Each structure stands twice: as structure tokens, then as C-alpha cells.
Amino acid sequence: MTDTPATPQRKLRLGDLLVQAGLISDNQLQMALLEQKRSGAKLGRAVVDLGFISELKLLEALSRQLNIPYVDLRQFKLSEGLIQRLPEAVARRFRVILLVEEPDGLLVGMADPLDIYALDEIGRLLRQPLKPAVVREGDLLDSLDRFYRNTREIESLAGELDERLEQSDFDFGGLSLDNSDAPVVRLLQMLFEDAVKMKASDIHIEPDEKVLRLRQRIDGVLNEQLIKETRIASALVMRLKIMAGLDISEKRLPQDGRFNIRVKNHNLDVRVSTMPVQFGESVVMRLLDQSGGVASLDKSGMPAEMLARFRTLLQRPHGIVLVTGPTGSGKTTTLYAGLAELNSPEKKIITVEDPVEYRLPRINQVQVNAKIDLTFARVLRAALRQDPDIVLVGEMRDQETAEIGLRAAITGHLVLSTLHTNDALTSPLRLIDMGTEPFLVANALNAVLAQRLVRKVCEHCREAHEPDERELRWLEAIQNQTLGGRRFVRGRGCHQCHNTGYLGRVGVYELLEIDAALAAALRRNDPQGFIDTAQAQPHYRPLAASALDLALAGVTSVEEVLRVSASLSDERVG
DSSP, rough: OOOSHHHHHHHHHHHHHHTTSSSSSSHHHHHHHHHHHOOOOOOHHHHTTTSSOOOOHOOOOOOHHHHOOOOOOOTOOOOOOHHHTHHHHHHHHHTTTEEEEEEEEEEEEOOOOTTTHHHHHHHHTEEEEEEEEOOOOHHHHHHHHHHSOHHHHHHHHHHHHEEEEEHHHOOOOHHHSTTSSHHHHHHHHHHHHHHHHTTTTHHHHHHHSEEEEEEEEEEEEEEEEEEETTTTHHHHHHHHHHHHTTTTTSSSSOEEEEEEEETTTTTEEEEEEEEEEEEEEEEEEEEOOOOTTTGGGGSOOOOOOHHHHHHHHHHHHSSSEEEOOSSSSSSHHHHHEEEEEOOOTTTOOOEEEEOOOOOOOEEEEEEEEEEGGGGGGHHHHHHHHHSSSSSESSSSHHHHHHHHHHHHTTTTTTEEEEEOOOSSHHHHHHHHTTTTHHHHHHEEEEEEEEEEEEEOOTTTEEEEOOHHHHHHHHHHHHHTOTOOOOOOOOOOGGGTTTTTSSEEEEEEEEEEEHHEEEEEEETTHHHHHHHHHHHHHHTOHHHHHHHHHHHHHSSHHHHHHHHHTTTTTTTHHO
């Protein structure tokens, strides 16, 4: 680097570098400078946004010219302790991240390594020599989101709230007013911000005798943080009850409510459930992110051949299609994705839900309310008098709802619904066990889609995995053939996946179409005959086998396949 003053060097060098390297023309540089002036963005970002050069080529050019390393953060092992030596506000302001401490100084990842002012400020703050490295801005921001979680701020605010409670002699009411500066409000804001960062689906607040447990469900698994200030639990619960419109004086009975909140440009629909426990009230909040809209079937992970058959089923003018699986398996997401495809001006669609999870235009959505006797069955009867083409019933909970839905399906309506069963084979039998007539089930039911969610192996730390003898025998029983020599993967654990080895989830599906032979077995009320006939269908593939397909494709792990298999009966696995 030359001895020219820092400011002119920073203003001129990047543009000159790109032109001299033949990566952009003089005209493109002038256009980028105008865009930079208009938007306030840095020149490098302007050049990339205008499409003159890819971000990777820009970073490689900077690396060569400045003789500094280019670091791919997706493959780099970061240290949480080192990163958090730099305050989050500084890291975000200057777009920097601390990479590694070396004998001659700190290696600092920067989105703009020409920002000499940033290097000066960080060096003054840390009192150590700095060596810049260039990194992708998007990867840097993702890493900052992962490592600068709000756990410390949550602990700090919990302590502040605890002190306030002690001073106010447990006057919870005063702390629950609409005051954005109140510690309880800021603590809840931190909880929601952290949940959004971590893509959590649920937040659990659980008071215990000596600690308060704050847990988040991330990719289906709970992650726990312990807070020693147990007395703040009541203040948190009271504030959440006010937000959800619940009765703050009632602590003996469970309550359910909901509210909307905007967090980091995400519109969250929060479903709140409270329950009295030994040391107070437990609260579970289900977070539904409305910002991204309804997911599409194309992104469900359903195999192409199965997806084509499922779409054909959705286009039938009448009959019932059930989506089944345990709580949290993605049933509602699948049904809404199907509804989004069916939603058109030519079709009248009515949904009966508890609660309404996603709001869709043009669709008449009704939320049941047991307090005023607005039950599934009552709303469903009324809905059928509204001249619908398609009806979605949130859940077949009882015989009355099931019978009304089945009769609607055989009188010219397409009915979509969910059922809590383990797999597709037992779902029609479950309807009969609920008391509905076998002939009704046989005539109305078009298909059952069973599903689970399995965790995907982290792309950044995947490695080969050799199943042990017991696992291999179990997998071969699922596949009904030897698997010697087949390759599997698992996640080693890295900062990208929070050392879990998994990042994200994907659906596993089992689709059973009701043909004439299966309908005949249902009319005879012959459970074993129905199961045998279904398993002989050419297109039928059990859930465990579908999960194994994903493991063989390197999408998920043997561990996840065995987890899905364990939730099914032995006869279904074999």
C-alpha cells in the first residue's frame, strides 16, 4: 500500500482498481459513482447492485490488489468469545467481524477493507494491531445475527426488572402499562428479536423453583436459557396476557389468546397459551411469520411425482383430502399452500379454523369460539349454506365434524382437513373408529397425505457417516434390501448450525390414494384387508422409506430417519 493519505486512497482506489483490472469500464464507473451518490451506498455495493460485476469477483480483485486474504465465512470456524469482544453496535456499523487472534494481531473480516476509518476506530477500541481480510457482506451479516444473540441483554434486563420488582414491592400492574422503556417491555422485545434471529417457531417461558427457563424451538428442537431471577416470571406473564387480551386476574385456569407484533421487519402472529404450573404460570407462544406469505407446494420438498398426483387430487370437484401427522409436522402449511393454488375468482373458499393462522385474500376464514358455542360443526353447517366450492376444516376433532365434512364431500364440495394420526394407512380407520359410517368414509375420501419434518444436515459441516450394525439392519428393514456401500452423511457441528449439525428442515411425505379396492375394504370395515391392499399399491411409499430416500440423497442423516421410523409401528416399518 502507498503512503498516500487515507481518505483520497479510499475514495479513488476501488474504482481505479476495477477499471485497471478490466472488470468494469470508465462509463460503468461513472454510473456507479452516480448511483453511490443517489443511494448513499458504498461504491463496491453500487457496482454489484448495478450488475457490472459479481460480488465474488469484486472481493477476489480486492484480495489480490491489497494482498490480503479472502475468507469464506461459510467454511471458516468462528469463535463466539472472540467475536463478542467487539460490541455489536460497532460490528454492525463498520460491517466487521473478528476472525482469529494471531501473534502479530487480530485478523478482521471486513465487507469494505478500504475503510481505513473503521480499522482505526476498531484498533483504538481493542488496543491491538489489526490485519484486514475481505468477506462477503451477506455472510458477514448472517454471522453477526447468529453470534450477537440477545442472551446477555436478556440476562441484564432480567436483573434490572428483578430490581424494579423488589423496589416496587411486587407491584406488577405498574410494570405492565404501555411503556416502551419499562424493563419488562424491553425484555420481551429482546426475546422476540432473538427468536426471529434464530428462526424459532415457539418460545416457552417456564417458571421453576430456583430458575426461570426460557426455551426456543429451533428446527423442532428446544434450546434453553436459564434466568436466575425467578420473580420476573409473573411480570412477563402479566404483560403477555395484556397483549393477548387475556384475563390477568385468572391464574388458576389455562387461557389462550393471540396478538400481532412487528420485529425486525417481520410481522409475527403470536398465539399465546398459558397454563398454571407448580411455581406460577407456564407460557408457550407459537410464532407465525406473516411477512413471507404462504409457502408454495413447490418448496415443500415433496417428490415431483407425488407432487403432481397431489395437485391432481386438489383439482377434483368433490371429495375429501386429509393431511395427517403429529403437532408441528407442517400439516397446516401444506393445506394453505394447496389453498393458495386453488384460490381464484371462480371459486368460493371457506375455512373453519382454530385459530386462523394465515390470512388469505378472497378466502372467507372463520375462527371457532367454544365460549359462544361457535364450534367446528356449527360453523361447518353454516358454511355449507354459503354456496362454497371448497371448504377447509382445520381439524376433524369429533364424530359430528367428521360426518358433516364427509357428507359435504359427497354432495359436490371439495373438503380439505387435518387429522392427528401417525400415518396415512390408519387415518381412514381412525375416522371409522370415531363413529362415522364406513360407507361414508369409503365414498367421500379421495386421499390421505401423511407428513413429518426432518432436519437437514448442515451444508457447511457435513461429513461422511458410516452407520453401525444395528442402524444398518434397521435401515435395510425399511428399504427391504441390503445397503452395503451406500453413503450417508451427518453434520459435524459448526457456528453456522449452532453446533447441532443441522440447518433447516424439509418435509417427508406418504400419499395414499383411495381406489376402488381400498374403498371396498373400507365398506366391509376390514382394517387388515385395507392395510394389505394399500401396501400393495404401486405408488405407495411409507414415511420411513421416504425419509431414507432423503438420507441416501445426502439431505438428512441416519439419526433423523431412525427418529421418524421410531414414531411408526414396527409393522409399518417392515
